[in-house]
Amino acid sequence: MERYYRPEDLQKFDEIGKEAPELANKFFDYYNAVFEEGELTEREKALIALAVAHTVQCPYCIDAFTQACLEKGSNPAEMTEAVHVATAIRGGASLVHGVQMRTVAEKLSM
Amino acid sequence: MGQFSLERAGEGSGQGIMDIDPFHLTLSKHGFELKREVATTLQINVGFLCNQACRHCHLNAGPGRNESMSSETMDEVVSYARRCNFETIDITGGAPELNPNLGNLIRKVSALAPKIMLRSNLTALYDGKRDRLIDILKGHRVAIVASFPSLNESQVDSQRGSGVFHASLTALKELNKAGYGQEDSGLELNLVSNPTGAFLPPSQTQTEKRFRDVLERKWGIVFSNVFNLANAPLGRFWHWLLHSGNEEKYMKKLVSCFNPSTIEGLMCKTFVSVSWDGFLFDCDFNLATGLFMGGVERHVSEMPGPPEPGNSIEVADHCYACTAGAGFSCAGAIEH
Known part of the structure; x- marks a missing residue:
């Protein structure tokens, strides 16, 4: 392949x-x-799908839902903000696990 | 499979041929034959001169064009309208405001049809030289059909030119002040939204709801209706499709979205389009490609009356733009 x-x-x-x-x-x-x-609305659902597509990093979904968002009347500024929402949640999900790290570290540390 | 060529798109080189079913074959596969019905609308294209050079324009209109309807041709068009009893007279361009005889044309046709419409790009209407014209439009209750593709500045300016978004907002506010778009004023202000790229328009109902909410909330602008139109693969838009490498994908999208239930409402069945020099076409897209009504170069002065119901309508592959998805006519989506 x-x-x-x-x-x-x-x-x-x-x-x-x-x-x-x-x-x-x-x-x-x-x-x-x-x-x-x-x-x-269909437009709102397409924006959610676009954000999720970036989270799961599926190139097919990114292609399909970029087109879907435009066809449902969204503009690139809104679509970019949707990707930032996905990014914030992904980044936040990593960062919030830092609390777990700190808990473990505190338990192990003097 | 058939072929869509640049020649059909009015570009003339014959290169870039792609495999798609020709529109007439798709029609016959579905058992359709496009025939004229009683003509209700006369669209008068008063010229290709425009102050903008929009990237989706199927007519290649722009500041460099000098085709403009003369007062003699206008009189011949007015006489034709008198012979036909149209329900609607729809004035378009280019930017029709730039034709110096537009005011006279409106005065003459306003008594000849219950509804008169002017298609405006907004920036030509409010270029500081049209105060008298705005009085004429109001006085004759001319409905304004204004291009306003998106609520997003970068999308609008990318399609229509730098600064057009804010100039359009200013013009819409001025039209509202003049009474246009206000409830019960009798002054209709409709917005036309064409996609700002190689994709189809959204649902017209959803677009209208969103435009109404955002335009009023952000800028205090009101309007009557939104019409969504697909971009026809002709003229400057076709050129852009080619240069951006979108031509094949866009054409295949239009073909794959062919919706048989749009056929009944197609504008060309009840439409007569007259060019700046007085020749007759089934629609403005056929005008752009030089596809004459009935396949014959016929001047408006030679037409005794409206075209006969039952006459065949000229079709080509650009017709896929009117039959895709919800379908599109000059009054927006066919299916709501």
């Missing part, structure tokens, strides 16, 4: 249903329902 990630593979996502169609159908039905307008 030349590259692990190929942009054209994103278009083949539904091929995952060839081996286990019932599970795939359940997943895609759920997936599509999640992104329909509910208490949150």
